[in-house]
Amino acid sequence: xxxxxxxxxxxxxxxxxxxxxxxxxxxxxxxxxxxxxxxxxxxxxxxxxxxxxxxxxxxxxxxxxxxxxxxxxxxxxxxxxxxxxxxxxxxxxxxxxxxxxxxxxxxxxxxxxxxxxxxxxxxxxxxxxxxxxxxxxxxxxxxxxxxxxxxxxxxxxxxxxxxxxxxxxxxxxxxxxxxxxxxxxxxxxxxxxxxxxxxxxxxxxxxxxxxxxxxxxxxxxxxxxxxxxxxxxxxxxxxxxxxxxxxxxxxxxxxxxxxxxxxxxxxxxxxxxxxxxxxxxxxxxxxxxxxxxxxxxxxxx
Numbered sequence: 001x002x003x004x005x006x007x008x009x010x011x012x013x014x015x016x017x018x019x020x021x022x023x024x025x026x027x028x029x030x031x032x033x034x035x036x037x038x039x040x041x042x043x044x045x046x047x048x049x050x051x052x053x054x055x056x057x058x059x060x061x062x063x064x065x066x067x068x069x070x071x072x073x074x075x076x077x078x079x080x081x082x083x084x085x086x087x088x089x090x091x092x093x094x095x096x097x098x099x100x101x102x103x104x105x106x107x108x109x110x111x112x113x114x115x116x117x118x119x120x121x122x123x124x125x126x127x128x129x130x131x132x133x134x135x136x137x138x139x140x141x142x143x144x145x146x147x148x149x150x151x152x153x154x155x156x157x158x159x160x161x162x163x164x165x166x167x168x169x170x171x172x173x174x175x176x177x178x179x180x181x182x183x184x185x186x187x188x189x190x191x192x193x194x195x196x197x198x199x200x201x202x203x204x205x206x207x208x209x210x211x212x213x214x215x216x217x218x219x220x221x222x223x224x225x226x227x228x229x230x231x232x233x234x235x236x237x238x239x240x241x242x243x244x245x246x247x248x249x250x251x252x253x254x255x256x257x258x259x260x261x262x263x264x265x266x267x268x269x270x271x272x273x274x275x276x277x278x279x280x281x282x283x284x285x286x287x288x289x290x291x292x293x294x295x296x297x298x299x300x301x
Contacts, residue, residue: 170242 192198268274
């Protein structure tokens, strides 16, 4: 036999069915009309802490930048102090003393190495030559020979040798414009080739050779074409500057020979005679001053 239901169970079933119907109706209503949420107090309270966090982060960033600037300023100050101390020490140190000490140290090292090598029974010059190649050694020997010739050539020999030294010095100071020379050369060759004075011949190797037909292009002993050359303004200014420099050098040496006084009497014929006269003046001027003054006044009896 089927079990009988109690009145409570029969009452629960319609109640549950009614609840399900109400839920379905609520869902349909929610789909039709979206629920509008009103701002609550919690949202406003959450925005305030976010703003406070942003301001705190900005404050921390500013503080970190300020600390970095302070550290940078401190390091710059320390570096400036070190550089100032080093500069002060450098200015207080005599450079001639440093060079003298370094030269003495080099001499001492050389002598010590030489003594040790000779004590060991080895050839010092041969051992020292191991540090250089043959080419470097030959270049050094040529340089030393040239310096020795220059030392021997410093003394005055005659005016011809003196003029030769001046000429060689002027040649060393010349700075030719190679590009302008090549440009003028090519222009002259093209002009001569256009006039028929030159014939351009190409060899088997592809090299171009200019052949002078009538012998008027290349200079000879009888050529006077250089008189038609007109130098530019820069070359003229350079020549004038060289002449002025030579004149200033001549006047400077003249003043040095006269002791800095251009109006002084020349009582010597060369440098040795000048030194001898100065030595006589140191010892006898106190006795001959009155006599010389009388001669100059014309009152000498």
